[in-house]
Amino acid sequence: MHEYSLKHLRCIKCLGRLEADILSQGFEIEEGFLHCKNCDTRFPIIDKIAILRDLGNYLSVRPRLGGELVLVSRTDTMKSFVKKALAQIKRGQKDLSVIEKRWAQIYAKNRNSKFYMTIKNVFDSANITGTAIEHGCSIGIIAEYLARTNLHVFGIDRSYHALSYAKKSYTENLDYFVADSQEHPFGRSKFDIVVALNLFELIEPTPLLKLLSRQVAWGGLLVISDPYDYERGESSVKTPLREDSVRAELEKNGLAVTKDTTKPSFIPWTLRLYDRAILQYKVDLIIGKNNRKRHAAKIKSF
Incomplete structure (x- = not known):
């Protein structure tokens, strides 16, 4: 740390x-x-x-x-x-640690997926830099990319094993923490870029969007995506959100959905699980921008 x-x-x-x-x-x-x-x-x-x-x-x-x-x-x-x-x-x-270690290995093998290239292009096009946080950062594919152009980047994830992979690559301005997004350790800090990719199946979407929206500094971006795969049995969230309702929630929380993501998208995300199994999703990408009145510095702590 x-x-x-x-x-x-x-x-x-x-x-x-x-x-x-x-x-x-x-x-x-x-x-x-x-x-x-x-x-x-x-x-x-x-x-x-x-x-x-x-x-x-x-x-x-x-x-x-x-x-x-x-x-x-x-x-x-x-x-x-x-x-x-x-x-x-x-x-x-x-024992979730067995599953978490396996998924860390899977993400490591799929770090060159075209889906991640699409997300990286979002940041290149936005040309916004400063401070960034990624919720559910896993092995740090996107957080590491953000660290190339931002002052400080923080990644949080529930999986210690995933962050162990991420920490194998030392980056001076990037730090990772085992934490829960619903009880994150950043208080009232705000960031220029807030990222949460494919988390709706793991965390109740409505309170998550409210939390994320509050973290976005004036002029900053919230980048989220999801395949809306809610069939998780007993682990399923209670109130799923889909294409239209996600965008409505963002606007309710004071963020403007960018013009190029007002319509649902179907971005391919392919994960090779092992030699004989491939998982394929069509992911919806939504970008929200904070155009509300500026309060203070782009990142602040109380």
Whole structure:
């Protein structure tokens, strides 16, 4: 984790400022804790990745990851912290870490998909730079591209394994965090570019769009896409949105949908799962622009 990120981060529980208790440091903070002096909550930084979740709850559905975190921890202090979180886990819990590791590998094999080229072209055409955040950044394909032209870029994702892939490529102005978009660690900060690709099946779309819209600074862009694949069984969202309703929600939240994305699109997104299986989607791309009255700086924290 980069030390400069501290000025942007806030506690997900009380929105208090976070301080770093560093146990190991090189070019980045390699191991330590983000400590909220206001509510006394500590979030671990392990192998350069900050986990801004309650570690016990996070590992309760990722027990195998917990064992891996013990092994990669460099200090006895961190090993003890992770083991204490693991001790809270009940036997027989499902393990999402196996699935998350598999999908990180799949995205890594498909990083040259034409879909990503389409998204990259959006940023090239928009010619907007400054600060950016990507929700559900996975292995960092888009976040890494944004870092080429923006001052600071932040990526958040629920998957530690995905971010481990992302961190293999060191980028001085790019930082990643294990976090939930609904409880993100950026308080009231605003960004010039906000990105959320294909998340509607994982997070309730209506509150997600409201949250994302609030993060867009004056003159900034919100870039979202989705294939509207809501058939997820028990994991399905309660209130799906589709082409027209997504655009209506953006306008309701004060963003103007750009002319070239007012009509639904069907952008091919092909994922090769393995040699004998390919997953193909037709993805809808929507871009919202914040033309509301300018309040302050393009990124601000309280």
